[in-house]
Amino acid sequence: xxxxxxxxxxxxxxxxxxxxxxxxxxxxxxxxxxxxxxxxxxxxxxxxxxxxxxxxxxxxxxxxxxxxxxxxxxxxxxxxxxxxxxxxxxxxxxxxxxxxxxxxxxxxxxxxxxxxxxxxxx
Numbered sequence: 001x002x003x004x005x006x007x008x009x010x011x012x013x014x015x016x017x018x019x020x021x022x023x024x025x026x027x028x029x030x031x032x033x034x035x036x037x038x039x040x041x042x043x044x045x046x047x048x049x050x051x052x053x054x055x056x057x058x059x060x061x062x063x064x065x066x067x068x069x070x071x072x073x074x075x076x077x078x079x080x081x082x083x084x085x086x087x088x089x090x091x092x093x094x095x096x097x098x099x100x101x102x103x104x105x106x107x108x109x110x111x112x113x114x115x116x117x118x119x120x121x122x
Contacts, residue, residue, distance in 0.1 A: 021071040032061040 035058045042052035089097075 018072065021073070023069045023071065024066060025069050026065075026067040028065045030063040030065065032059075032063070034059045034061070 035056070037056040038054065040051075040053035042050050044050065
């Protein structure tokens with residue numbers, strides 16, 4: 001239960017508007033070129049022939065590095081928000097509420113007892 005009192009308005013401040021920016025400061029591209037080769041000579045000795053073998057391997061690697069900076073700006077806008085404040089119930093009102101709750105519990109117990117007695121009395 002609430003008391004009969006006029007509504008009081010209490011101003012509450014809150015913050016609105018946030019601005020987020022992501023800047024790319026520096027962007028680099030790095031290239032790596034790796035070349036590897038193997039050369040084997042052939043020759044004969046006696047009745048055995050040894051063959052020449054040549055292998056070449058080339059690898060390309062491209063790396064991209066991006067440095068970024070995140071800037072968060074917050075603008076404080078004070079917007080009054082209205083909150084209602086109610087009066088605290090008096091001691092008499094709290095006692096009435098407790099008595100009403102206890103009375104409802106007693107009535108529910110009596111009805112439940114009457115129902116159980118009627119059901120099992122057969």
